[in-house]
Amino acid sequence: MDDTPQPVDAKTLKFLRLLVTVLTATMILGLLVIIALFVIKFSETRPDLPDRIVLPDGAKATAFTQSDTWFAVVTDDDRILIYNPTTGTLVQEIEVIAGE
Template identity: 60%
Template structure:
């Protein structure tokens, strides 16, 4: 059987050029992946919830049932249907509301 395929010799310059292109593409993809991971870490590093006070001192005999936070205040809803509004920085009780 005669082999009719006419294989042309591969140019060494073309192979070297393709090898450089593949290496540059690989490096670009690795660098892009690292940039994406870094951006995710920077973007979501503060997404673990709001800043909450360390200690909340409630009046005697109250049981908290809910909590909410505003810009410079936070509120605690108690089991006896009161809303206690505290200052965020100092923790001082600002206002008490009775829910009817």
């Protein structure tokens, strides 16, 4: 048995080189598109945050979320404070009980 590899045609090598080049260009272009989409998405205008939120004594905010009719602040002492967006008054307080 002869284990000598057969010679590869020059046209096949040129075709493979072209395929690799096109794949590389496609991957680079795709990466640039994804980066552009991230930049566009995260540079959009931010929601209007309240000018001032009065938290109960000793509470520190760890998260904030809002809708059209309320906004909520999650505090470091495991509470969710729901506020009225127009008056800024505390509407509801929810104590979060974390499971062990």
